[in-house]
Amino acid sequence: MNQGIENVQHQMKYFNSNVSQTTQLLDIWVRVLSQTAHNQVFVSNEEWQGGGMDSAKLGDLVQRDRQQQEEAERKIRDAEQKRDRERAEARDRERKMAELAAAAVAASASEAGAATQNRPPTRPGLAHGRRPPPGGLSRGAGAATSARGGRGRGSGGSIIPAPGSRIRPPR
Structure with missing residues (x-):
């Protein structure tokens, strides 16, 4: 057993x-058997021109892929260069605007200084270059004439009364 x-x-x-x-x-x-079936499909295909042509087509496909990749890389480089140029132009514009603003401030300051030097003297109590109202009712620094021809006290060069002062209407 x-x-x-x-x-x-x-x-x-x-x-x-x-x-x-x-x-x-x-x-x-x-x-x-699988390879035989695959080969038969190639042989029976009328467009197939042999193995040499397949390798040439494969080379063309590889070349086309390489060109597409180079084109994509070139586009990326161009886009980066464009962005860099735009940034540089923006910095230049900002710098020029700052220079122009500084020049405008300097010019206005020099004009203001020249304008005060060339301004004719004004009487006390009158706003810059303004004429007194008809009838001599202006209020200025020091004594001023009223509608009755008398002298009154000035309110300090402004027609707006100081806080706490009373305005008397003319009689």
């Missing part, structure tokens, strides 16, 4: 090795 069990074990090992070899052969056969 033990001898019979050992024989069966030996035959099972032999059978197992035959099954694995058969599986390997079937895998190889399936790959051969």
Whole structure:
């Protein structure tokens, strides 16, 4: 009985090795059939012009891909250069605007100084270059004439009364 069990074990090992070899052969056969079907599709295609043309087409495709990639890189470089130019132009415009503003401030300051030097003297109590109202009712610094021809007290150069002072209507 033990001898019979050992024989069966030996035959099972032999059978197992035959099954694995058969599986390997079937895998190889399936790959051969697949390649044959693929080759037949190429041969039966009327547009196919042979392996030499395939490699030439493949080279063309590789060249076209390379050109597209170079074009994309060139566009990126151009966009970066454009952004850099725009930034530099914006900085130049800001600098020029600041210079113009500084020049305008300096010019207005020099004009203001020249205008005060060339201004004719004004009488006390009159706003710059304004004439007194008819009838001599102006109020200025120091004494001023009223409508009755008398002298009154000035309110300090402004026609707006100081806080707390009373304005008397003319009689």
